[in-house]
Amino acid sequence: MPDSTHLSDAPHPFPPHVGERLARGLGQLGLNAELKAPLLAYVSLLSRWNKAYNLTAVRDPRDMVNVHLLDSLAALPHVRGPRILDVGTGPGLPGIPLALARPEWQFVLLDSGIKKTRFLRQVAMELGLENVEVVHARVENYRMEQGFDTVISRAFSATGTFTRVAGHLCGPSGQLLAMKGRDADNDPEGLPAGWSVVATHSLRVPGLSAVRHLVEITKDS
Numbered sequence: 001m002p003d004s005t006h007l008s009d010a011p012h013p014f015p016p017h018v019g020e021r022l023a024r025g026l027g028q029l030g031l032n033a034e035l036k037a038p039l040l041a042y043v044s045l046l047s048r049w050n051k052a053y054n055l056t057a058v059r060d061p062r063d064m065v066n067v068h069l070l071d072s073l074a075a076l077p078h079v080r081g082p083r084i085l086d087v088g089t090g091p092g093l094p095g096i097p098l099a100l101a102r103p104e105w106q107f108v109l110l111d112s113g114i115k116k117t118r119f120l121r122q123v124a125m126e127l128g129l130e131n132v133e134v135v136h137a138r139v140e141n142y143r144m145e146q147g148f149d150t151v152i153s154r155a156f157s158a159t160g161t162f163t164r165v166a167g168h169l170c171g172p173s174g175q176l177l178a179m180k181g182r183d184a185d186n187d188p189e190g191l192p193a194g195w196s197v198v199a200t201h202s203l204r205v206p207g208l209s210a211v212r213h214l215v216e217i218t219k220d221s
């Protein structure tokens with residue numbers, strides 16, 4: 001395990017153009033430039049812990065800016081607060097970038113992998129993220145008295161499986177959002193009874209040529 005006592009002192013291990021790329025992307029998404037510093041601090045932690053914990057296959061911090069940070073933030077206009085659950089968050093995607101962008105909302109970041117949640121607790125502590133709770137659990141076993149406004153996942157599973165294992169965590173007027181790559185996977189046949197795909201949004205991510213998709217699923221009324 002990386003020695004956490006040294007992490008906060010570590011300089012960002014990136015050349016200036018990494019920050020410039022991020023600042024440009026934030027501008028294109030209409031987001032505050034002040035997000036740049038905490039997002040780079042997150043990428044710094046991610047790339048350091050990745051060496052020991054293998055948290056993401058994306059190893060180059062320059063690629064992390066587009067593939068992880070801006071990709072996560074591109075979903076923000078469709079996320080409804082104030083209570084968000086990120087299912088299978090892995091190293092905190094999209095949960096950490098979203099929580100940084102919306103400090104007034106409450107985020108639960110859930111993953112069944114102990115290395116992921118250990119890393120995320122460190123991130124929340126180092127970045128002072130008081131709006132983030134980290135939960136180590138399988139989503140199908142996780143229960144919450146009050147449902148969430150948005151239950152989101154990125155690269156987690158087929159849309160039908162996501163709905164089956166996480167649907168019980170949606171509040172009465174909540175929504176499920178499944179972040180997908182090129183293939184939207186919005187096949188209504190795969191959904192459990194009583195749930196429908198109400199929209200598939202195409203997302204443009206700064207710096208990425210391929211279109212991403214966001215599948216919105218709600219309970220039938």
Ligand SMILES: C[S@@+](CC[C@H](N)C(=O)[O-])C[C@H]1O[C@@H](n2cnc3c(N)ncnc32)[C@H](O)[C@@H]1O
Pocket residue numbers: 087088089090091092093094110111112113116137138139140153154155156
């Ligand atoms: C492909 S990774 C995606 C991680 C992250 N969302 C991203 O976009 O990089 C899928 C994650 O889901 C987690 N996972 C798989 N099944 C799960 C379950 N039943 N409950 C909670 N987490 C699960 C895995 O541990 C893994 O971190």
